[in-house]
Amino acid sequence: MAGFIHDKLEIKFLILYIAARVIEPVPFDTMLDLAMCDEGVDYFDFSDCLRDLVKTEHLTVSDAGMYSITEKGTRNSRICESSLPYSVRLRCDRNIGECNRKLRRKSQVRASCEKRPNGTYTVRLSLSDDMGSLMDLKLMVVREDMANILAERFRQAPEKTYGEIMNVLLAEDQPRSGEK
Numbered sequence: 001m002a003g004f005i006h007d008k009l010e011i012k013f014l015i016l017y018i019a020a021r022v023i024e025p026v027p028f029d030t031m032l033d034l035a036m037c038d039e040g041v042d043y044f045d046f047s048d049c050l051r052d053l054v055k056t057e058h059l060t061v062s063d064a065g066m067y068s069i070t071e072k073g074t075r076n077s078r079i080c081e082s083s084l085p086y087s088v089r090l091r092c093d094r095n096i097g098e099c100n101r102k103l104r105r106k107s108q109v110r111a112s113c114e115k116r117p118n119g120t121y122t123v124r125l126s127l128s129d130d131m132g133s134l135m136d137l138k139l140m141v142v143r144e145d146m147a148n149i150l151a152e153r154f155r156q157a158p159e160k161t162y163g164e165i166m167n168v169l170l171a172e173d174q175p176r177s178g179e180k
Helices: 008-019 028-035 043-055 071-083 086-108 144-156 158-170
Strands: 059-061 066-069 109-115 121-129 132-141
Touching: 008 028, 008 043, 008 059, 008 066, 008 071, 008 086, 028 043, 028 086, 043 059, 066 071, 086 109, 086 121, 109 144, 121 144, 121 158, 132 144, 132 158, 144 158
Parallel strands: none
Antiparallel strands: 059 066, 109 121, 121 132
């Protein structure tokens, strides 16, 4: 089965369509994955088109290799998006929706490790939602491997960690102030 995308101009329209809809700058691999929603797109044509869009200032690429759309790219994307076949736009929208959910999740759950001058480590765990910060916790641990384990486990189940901390702090069997 052949794809609906037939030439480099249509690949450029597709790239602009994608770049206009992702919620933050994304790396080459993410742009490629999202553009491969049609069998008419191949790696080499995609790479050429992406490079051309940067040269013509429709897209920018940061030093870290993150692609984002410019105002010029946004304007042209709006004009050209109807040129993309409807079925391609539907598949693309579904994939972009999933990508945006992952990007949003990544920005809401953060875990980092930092070495202190005394040789111990600080693990910082933060969880936020659309309304703001839910939790910002710093822990001291004595070894780097422990710090990395804590950070990874938090990334895997941040809501569970948050819930368990809340349960411990709200438990009825906690001694009240002044009690022993």
